Amino acid sequence: MKIGIDISQIAYKGSGIASYTQNLVKSLLKIDKKNQYIFFASALRRRYEIEKFIKLFDVNGNYQFKLYPFPPKMMSYLWNKMHILPMEKFVGNTDVFHTSDWTEPPARALKVTTIHDLLIFSQPQYVNPSIVENQKAKLKWVTKETAIIITDSQSSKNDIIKYLKYPADRIKVVYLGIDKIFYPQSDDAIQKVKNKYKLNFDYLLFLGVNDKRKNWDLLIQAFSQVKTAGLKLVGISSFLSTYKFTDEKIKILQYVDLQDMPALYTGAKAFIYPSLYEGFGLPVLEAMASGVPVITSNRGSLKEIIGENGFVIDPYSTIDLVSTINQVIGLSSEERNNIIYKGIQHTKKFTWEKTASETLKIYESLI
The missing domain is CATH 3.40.50.2000 (Glycogen Phosphorylase B;)
Structure with missing residues (x-):
């Protein structure tokens, strides 16, 4: 043929x-x-x-x-x-x-x-x-x-x-x-990437391209209501890097090398992807494969793709997102490791x- x-x-x-x-x-x-x-x-x-x-x-x-x-x-x-x-x-x-x-x-x-x-x-x-x-x-x-x-x-x-x-x-x-580069990274690899991007703190990670559909405005509003000491919100977005955020707990990286993404995922307390619509949602699976709990939207394909292996929220509800962020941050080591394990096993299908x-x-x- x-x-x-x-x-x-x-x-x-x-x-x-x-x-x-x-x-x-x-x-x-x-x-x-x-x-x-x-x-x-x-x-x-x-x-x-x-x-x-x-x-x-x-x-x-x-x-x-x-x-x-x-x-x-x-x-x-x-x-x-x-x-x-x-x-x-x-x-x-x-x-x-x-x-x-x-x-x-x-x-x-x-x-x-x-x-x-x-x-x-x-x-x-x-x-x-x-x-x-x-x-x-x-x-x-x-x-x-x-x-x-x-x-x-x-x-x-x-x-x-x-x-x-x-x-x-x-x-x-x-x-x-999923690209095979996405798997849980060692502590040394995580620290090397955190040093490279000056991330000497605990962080939640999100991706915010030049597209309001990614719902980064709701995430930033929700994060302002999260009171965990020392925790910051890190976004990757050339678009948002031009914004002047008054909240010092928000850090935007204009660009991240692809080979650094697995360690950036693994090092996060959670990956948050509250998109209003996706045909698939590959970053959700990349994050899960890298060994981090994922919070995502219940719209489009995202609920289908994540299954029972992460946390889904109403992407129009700040209250729902704040509550879920606090839930993930408050997981015990056993609970966190269990959700990470389930996520990694799930992504092996892709x-x-x-x-x-x-x-x-x-x-x-x-x-």
Whole structure:
């Protein structure tokens, strides 16, 4: 079987879409030596990120890369708006083609696409209007032409059924994997990272990207009511690093190296992720795998992903979050170790090899 995959989103280094695409490709090529793969990519100014990824692979293998210097706006216009130039013009004939989350080209091949979430319908106020417009144009063609939709969670599947009216039996839930760097770190590793980022205190950790959907304002309001002596709130956010917080118990790190994240997770008293909506919520699993109690939202996929292995709150309730923070801080050593153990065991279900294996079965089911 000849399988085509659009890997253009790898150009957006650091994004969840780039991580998904990179890990899916690496894992597919690791587990599947039988089928032939053709990887299409189109990028102009960010072309170097894709070139860097391609260099990770040997010249000889059951794959080939086809990289074109076309900007994403151009491809979006041609494929999502005009819907011209079939994918075969760029990659030749394939049996199955897996499109990206940004464009939906016409193709003679049976098409698969991944929808990570439908925030553009459920909470469009958090999405740039140009992204909403592009996504709706793409999804119009998905509903008409795509054989199978892959999505990250049952919660996202429910949204696809609700908003796109797509047949449930043609939507397949495939959970994402966790990078193997995330596991409980030693005391020495934790201290080294704390020294690097000047964290000489106990802390709660959160991630706050340039997105109010992450609900960092409610968290900061809740933390102001937590009275534990010496405890601070540490956030990782280039966006929030520009804010001038009057509360000295709040420290914002503009950037953290990926290799430092496991120790930063392990060293925290808790990881807090009160997002209003997620299609999956990978940071929750990364934190659990690193050995820290997790407090997260009961909205979107987060309650589904965490199961009974952490603490869920109403993301609109400051009182609920304050109470849960105090509950976690007050855990005995035995209770804390038990919830950490459960979390680590739970995260072992989420591997990129499993993601790739289930995705490959979907490709093969179409032929």
